[in-house]
Amino acid sequence: MYVQNKKAIVLVITLMFIMAISALLIKNLNDANSYIEESNSDTYYIKLLISVDNIKNEFFDYFLKNKEQIPLLLEDESLQEGVDLEYGDIKAKVSFKKYEDRYDINDLSKKDKVKIKEIENLFLDNNVFGFSVFKNLVVSYIKKYGNIDNFEQINTLIELFIEKSDSDDIKTIQDNLSFINTEKKIAIIGHLDITHSNHLVISNFIFDITDKKIKGFNIAFK
Secondary structure (H helix, E strand, O other): OHHHHHHHHHHHHHHHHHHHHHHHHHHHHHHHHHHHHOOOOOHHHHHHHHHHHHHHHHHHHHHHHOHHHHHHHOOOHHHHHOEEEEEOOEEEEEEEEEOOOOEEHHHHHOOOHHHHHHHHHHHHHOOOOOHHHHHHHHHHHHHHHOOOOEHHHHHHHHHHHHHHHOOOHHHHOHHHEEOOOOOOOOEEEEEEEEEEOOEEEEEEEEEEOOOOEEEEEEEEEO
16 A cells, blocks of 8 residues: 555656646747747757757756655656657657766776775676776876766776777676766756757756756757
């Protein structure tokens, strides 16, 4: 009985969540249309960019204002697999999952031996060899470009490591390697697909609820 009641509560909260977001998105769509009518640029790309920004920010604001709902919302499989949203001529699919058990690889360039050892143990526990090679790659990258702060940079380092080590075993722990440490954080990873007139844009981002910041935002047109 408890499980059934909990599922019902999760469903109700999720429906309220989607309804609240949808109402805000419709309002933002009207504002976007007004802006686009006054511009001479490519309306497809402007609309897609505005939509990504609106959806990302509205969900983030909702999570910040309703922190007590986060654990239940993230239990909902439909939200993990992706919820479809449609407003005007925009179609979107958005999914959210709890972002946990991640290690900040920026720590490899610092002097905190405990955190460095934690990342080394991640490699050892999963039989991924070449930790020192990966560490040197990260340190060199940070010296040249600054701190790692998005998924694309991590992907680049993973590919460089695979080339040097001649093994792709690191892919088994790739999801645990991040640019934030989630040990003492409430964090959510979001994935967003938006379609408008056969144009597709894909975006990923992290909602750091603890720090009240959106991190690792990236976007790609397909």
